[in-house]
Amino acid sequence: MTSEITLFVNPTAGRGRGAHAAQPAARALRDAGFPVRTVLGHDADDALRRAHDAVRGGTGALVAVGGDGMVSLALQAVAGTNTPLGVIAVGTGNDFARCLGLPVRDPAAAGRAAAEALKGGGGRTVDLGRIQHGTGGTDAHGTGSARTAGPGNDGGRWFGTVLASGFDSRVNDRGNRMRLPAGRFKYDLAILAELAAFRPVPYRLVLDDTTELHIEATLVAVGNGTSYGGGMRICAGAALDDGLLDVTVVGNCGRAELIKVFPRVYRGTHLDHPQVTVHRVRSLTLDAPGTTGYADGEPAGPLPLTARCVPGALRVLAPPATPAEAAR
Known part of the structure; x- marks a missing residue:
C-alpha cells in the first residue's frame, strides 16, 4: 500500500459535477489499492491552504477534481515539488486535461488513469509557465529545472495552459x-x-x-x-x-x-x-x-x-x- 492520495475537490465545478465526480474517482483509486482522503475548501484561499498542507504532509499525490480553475489552484501547491498532480476533469473547459490526453467528464476513467500512472512510475514530467507582475527581473527559478525549488517563494503564479x-x-x-x-x-x-x-x-x-x-x-x-x-x-x-x-x-x-x-x-x-x-x-x-x-x-x-x-516544473499523472x- 502506498502513501495516501488526496482528492482536492471543487464541489461546484461544472454546475455541480465536481461533487458527484469525487466518488467514482475515489472508488477507482481505492480499487487500485490506494488509500484516499478528500479535501474541500470553504473558498479558494482556504482550499489552497489545505492543498499546501497535504503536500507538506507528504501525500502520495494531489488529485484535482473540477475544472481548470481547480487545476490552477492545485498547481500553486504542487509545482516545483516531488508531489504528482492528478486531474479529474469535470469542469466547463478542461483544457489542461485535454492537453495531456486525459479523460474529460468521465471521473471513473480519469481515476483509473491516475492510478495506472502512479503504478507505472509516477506519471510524466512537464513544463509550466510562471507569471510575475511587472516588466522584468529574473524568476527565482530562472529557466532551469524547478524540481528542487519550493513553490511560491518568488511571489509568482504558475500556469499550465x-x-x-x-x-x-x-x-x-x-x-x-x-x-x-x-x-x-x-x-x-x-x-x-x-x-x-x-x-x-x-x-x-x-x-x-x-x-x-x-x-x-x-x-x-x-x-x-x-x-x-x-x-x-x-x-x-x-x-x-x-x-x-x-x-x-x-x-x-x-x-x-x-x-x-x-x-x-x-x-x-x-x-x-x-x-x-x-x-x-x-x-x-x-x-x-x-x-x-x-x-x-x-x-x-x-x-x-x-x-x-x-522546464520540468510538474510531475503529472498522465500517459507519455x-x-x-x-x-x-
Missing part, C-alpha cells in the same frame, strides 16, 4: 461582470458585445529579455499548452515538454476578418492566417493599456506581466506524450 490577453481577456472581463445568463451562453453574448466594441490593442512585447516589439494586435496568447476556452487551440503548436512558450499574436485584422478567423481557432488552422504570427520563447513580457491577463482561465492581474517557461506531441 495559456496566458491570454487582449480580445479574449476582454471577453472574460465582460462575462465575469454579467450576472445573467448562466453558463457558457453568457460568454457567447460577451463575445458578440466585444466584437461590436472591438478596437486593436497597442502592445509592447519583450521576447527573451532582448527583442522588443511595438505592435497593434487583436490578442496575444502565451501557451505552455495548446488550448483554452474548452478546446480553442490558440497555441496549436505548443508542447508541454519543450522548454518553450508559444506566443500567438493575432494582428489587427479588423472586425469582419476576426469573425472569419475565429472559428478556425478550434482546429488550430488560424496559425496559417497572414495576420497571425507565432514566436517561441523562454520568456515574454506583455504590456498593454487597460488589459487584464487570464492564466488557465483565471484572472492573473493587469498588464504588464512577465511569463517564463520553467503521443508521437504527434513528441514531434512538435
